[in-house]
Amino acid sequence: MSHDPTLNPGDVLGLDADLRDDEREVRDTTRRLVREKLLPNVAEWFEQATVPVELMREFGALGLLGLHLDGYGCAGASPTAYGLVCQELEAGDTGLRSLVSVQGSLAMFPIHRFGSDEQKDEWLPRMATGEAIGCFGLTEPDSGSDPGSMRTTARRDGTDWILHGQKMWITNGSIADVAVVWARTDDGIRGFVVPTDTKGFSTQDIHGKLSLRASITSELLLDDVRLPETAMLPGARGLGGPLTVLGEARLGICFGVAGAARACLEAAVDYARTREQFGKPIGAFQLTQGKLAEMVSRVAAAQLLALRLGRMKEAGTLTPDHVSLGKYSNVSSALEVARTARTILGGNGITLEYPVMRHAANLETVLTYEGTHEVHALVLGKALTGISAFT
Amino acid sequence: MTKIVVLVKEVPDAAVQKQVDSSTGRLDRSGEKTLNPFDTHAIEAALQLKESGALDVDEVVAVTVGPSSAVKALHKAVSLGADRSIHLTDDALVGSDVVGTGYALAELIKRESPDLVLAGQQSDDGQSYAVGAAVAEYLGWPGLTQVIKLDVDGQTLTCERQAEYGYDTVKVTLPAVISVGDAINEPRYPSLKAIMGAKKKPLESLSLGDAEIDASKVGEAGRKAVWTGSQEPPAKAAGELIEDEDTAETVEKIVAWLDDRKLI
Ligand SMILES: Cc1cc2nc3c(=O)[nH]c(=O)nc-3n(C[C@H](O)[C@H](O)[C@H](O)COP(=O)(O)OP(=O)(O)OC[C@H]3O[C@@H](n4cnc5c(N)ncnc54)[C@H](O)[C@@H]3O)c2cc1C
Ligand SMILES: Cc1cc2nc3c(=O)[nH]c(=O)nc-3n(C[C@H](O)[C@H](O)[C@H](O)COP(=O)(O)OP(=O)(O)OC[C@H]3O[C@@H](n4cnc5c(N)ncnc54)[C@H](O)[C@@H]3O)c2cc1C
Numbered sequence: 331m332s333h334d335p336t337l338n339p340g341d342v343l344g345l346d347a348d349l350r351d352d353e354r355e356v357r358d359t360t361r362r363l364v365r366e367k368l369l370p371n372v373a374e375w376f377e378q379a380t381v382p383v384e385l386m387r388e389f390g391a392l393g394l395l396g397l398h399l400d401g402y403g404c405a406g407a408s409p410t411a412y413g414l415v416c417q418e419l420e421a422g423d424t425g426l427r428s429l430v431s432v433q434g435s436l437a438m439f440p441i442h443r444f445g446s447d448e449q450k451d452e453w454l455p456r457m458a459t460g461e462a463i464g465c466f467g468l469t470e471p472d473s474g475s476d477p478g479s480m481r482t483t484a485r486r487d488g489t490d491w492i493l494h495g496q497k498m499w500i501t502n503g504s505i506a507d508v509a510v511v512w513a514r515t516d517d518g519i520r521g522f523v524v525p526t527d528t529k530g531f532s533t534q535d536i537h538g539k540l541s542l543r544a545s546i547t548s549e550l551l552l553d554d555v556r557l558p559e560t561a562m563l564p565g566a567r568g569l570g571g572p573l574t575v576l577g578e579a580r581l582g583i584c585f586g587v588a589g590a591a592r593a594c595l596e597a598a599v600d601y602a603r604t605r606e607q608f609g610k611p612i613g614a615f616q617l618t619q620g621k622l623a624e625m626v627s628r629v630a631a632a633q634l635l636a637l638r639l640g641r642m643k644e645a646g647t648l649t650p651d652h653v654s655l656g657k658y659s660n661v662s663s664a665l666e667v668a669r670t671a672r673t674i675l676g677g678n679g680i681t682l683e684y685p686v687m688r689h690a691a692n693l694e695t696v697l698t699y700e701g702t703h704e705v706h707a708l709v710l711g712k713a714l715t716g717i718s719a720f721t
Numbered sequence: 722m723t724k725i726v727v728l729v730k731e732v733p734d735a736a737v738q739k740q741v742d743s744s745t746g747r748l749d750r751s752g753e754k755t756l757n758p759f760d761t762h763a764i765e766a767a768l769q770l771k772e773s774g775a776l777d778v779d780e781v782v783a784v785t786v787g788p789s790s791a792v793k794a795l796h797k798a799v800s801l802g803a804d805r806s807i808h809l810t811d812d813a814l815v816g817s818d819v820v821g822t823g824y825a826l827a828e829l830i831k832r833e834s835p836d837l838v839l840a841g842q843q844s845d846d847g848q849s850y851a852v853g854a855a856v857a858e859y860l861g862w863p864g865l866t867q868v869i870k871l872d873v874d875g876q877t878l879t880c881e882r883q884a885e886y887g888y889d890t891v892k893v894t895l896p897a898v899i900s901v902g903d904a905i906n907e908p909r910y911p912s913l914k915a916i917m918g919a920k921k922k923p924l925e926s927l928s929l930g931d932a933e934i935d936a937s938k939v940g941e942a943g944r945k946a947v948w949t950g951s952q953e954p955p956a957k958a959a960g961e962l963i964e965d966e967d968t969a970e971t972v973e974k975i976v977a978w979l980d981d982r983k984l985i
Binding site for chain 1: 793796797800910911912913914915916917918919920
């Protein structure tokens with residue numbers, strides 16, 4: 331017995347109805363961009379381990395960069411609208427979402443939130459159009475989950491600052507025009523706006539990645555980089571600065587991975603209905619249906635959680651604990667969905683012809699960056715028990 | 722300085738099944754609505770005229786006649802680049818036919834006195850392909866349909882029309898009403914910033930009284946076309962399906978089929 335399907339894997343719970351018109355328009359426009367211009371090429375970018383820099387201008391023209399910021403040519407969209415953009419981009423590829431997240435949330439946001447008027451005027455309008463690309467340098471070779479142990483220093487020389495150290499795993503590092511670099515000073519950890527053409531600044535790309543391949547990841551080398559006094563972000567003091575910035579980006583991740591999971595579910599459902607073995611569609615076997623039931627549950631829950639977090643952010647009730655919950659839950663769900671989708675697609679599932687293995691591989695990065703899965707577990711454990719288990 | 726009015730219509734989303742409601746004789750327009758996709762080509766044409774400097778355009782105004790939900794179509798038009806919009810909405814407009822819609826639009830256009838009116842070639846629901854012509858008639862301006870290329874020289878437009886066989890090249894002097902074919906351009910993506918800002922751009926909402934439009938010429942009252950009934954198109958005989966198992970054999974079968982019918 332076969333009937334028309336009654337659940338739409340693209341929007342299982344009809345969440346569309348809970349979106350405002352402008353949010354839906356923003357979402358649909360991004361979806362169209364992904365379908366028409368990105369999906370036809372993304373497998374090739376992934377295979378060649380690159381992403382065209384020109385995309386930034388295109389994204390800028392469309393208003394994707396710094397979408398959720400006010401002024402300086404940015405749209406001032408709601409957190410939910412920004413999240414939906416991330417969701418659609420990541421339904422394409424995590425690398426594309428990262429390109430936009432890093433620019434808007436990790437590079438523009440700290441300048442917007444913590445920067446001086448001069449820093450904002452100099453960088454934000456050009457970053458909003460994609461003319462200038464930004465990156466965010468916190469992680470170091472010996473300082474990942476424990477950023478407080480960073481070794482990069484900024485010392486005074488007269489009124490100037492001298493930055494010295496090394497940053498690792500920096501998305502968009504070698505294509506950036508400006509780096510927001512976090513360094514240790516006599517006055518604790520501070521952020522610096524570093525034009526990448528400053529003497530002493532160099533980058534080296536990280537090769538051989540098996541995840542997030544449609545994205546540039548680099549090492550930043552800061553060899554006594556001399557900066558004027560005005561290079562420091564006046565509004566950020568201590569680790570709270572970079573942690574606030576990461577929190578901003580994580581909301582986009584909660585939405586983004588729900589998009590990747592949705593894309594995997596859609597691919598799996600489509601495949602299960604059309605691929606035949608033993609004389610019937612593989613979707614007719616109970617084991618396959620069990621997998622689909624598990625996947626659709628995860629996707630629906632992830633979408634619902636993301637939307638709830640977006641609305642809480644708008645209402646001003648969102649806390650870092652909530653964002654940790656969102657990242658912890660949604661990324662592991664998305665990874666589970668991608669891996670299961672991979673099995674449903676059989677041998678085809680391991681190729682770039684289909685999106686599932688690409689998503690599964692990408693999500694390994696998402697599990698680790700922006701706070702590892704384990705670190706978010708510790709945040710949640712502490713939030714529930716009041717007992718810190720970090721050290 | 723030049724002003725362009727673009728006629729835009731709200732239509733049911735392409736995914737919505739369209740049917741005539743037999744109790745009212747009108748199209749059932751329930752379900753998700755969107756901006757008529759053909760009208761995005763008219764907006765794009767206006768923006769290209771403005772951006773290329775071919776015309777010294779200082780304003781692109783989107784105009785619609787439709788129910789209160791049609792503001793969504795206007796928001797979309799503005800997010801694509803129109804500067805402001807006008808919405809004529811009135812209970813007395815319900816059931817307007819092409820002529821009534823054309824009359825109401827013409828009255829709105831007179832209030833704006835633009836130099837150029839652009840429309841889509843057809844709506845995705847009514848599909849009369851006729852509103853542009855009705856508007857031109859009421860205004861007494863030259864009207865052209867199916868235009869797929871527009872060149873401007875001063876007050877003269879040289880238009881290429883897609884005709885049944887080949888193309889017509891037609892010159893018109895402004896003001897004029899031009900319905901553009903969807904081959905004229907590739908509409909841009911709306912910028913997300915414009916989408917978020919669309920509700921802040923001026924939108925003028927008018928009733929028939931506000932616009933001094935004669936209510937007897939629109940709606941049920943002014944309707945000249947009346948829907949009397951509909952039927953399914955006659956079913957076509959099912960085609961013959963040839964399974965391609967052995968290509969040489971398949972080709973032979975196709976050739977034999979064509980030969981039987983004296984087609985080759
Ligand atoms: C593709 C990619 C792009 C990235 N982009 C950026 C970027 O743009 N900017 C930037 O600054 N960083 C970036 N990162 C870095 C990323 O944020 C770090 O990799 C992450 O913070 C983890 O640090 P680590 O790799 O040093 O792992 P470690 O911190 O060494 O962790 C190794 C393992 O130990 C576990 N662990 C550590 N401490 C504890 C503990 N207390 N209890 C239990 N388990 C623990 C971790 O969870 C993990 O499983 C990127 C990383 C990748 C892979
Ligand atoms: C069977 C049937 C049922 C109908 N049911 C209804 C009904 O339920 N409700 C109702 O309101 N009308 C109804 N109509 C009337 C008809 O749909 C409208 O008069 C329509 O506006 C005119 O034609 P069209 O949609 O075919 O436009 P077309 O002539 O195909 O459109 C060409 C272009 O004209 C412009 N345009 C068309 N309509 C408008 C508009 N309203 N505002 C601004 N620009 C416009 C657009 O640029 C469009 O691309 C019905 C008509 C028929 C034949």
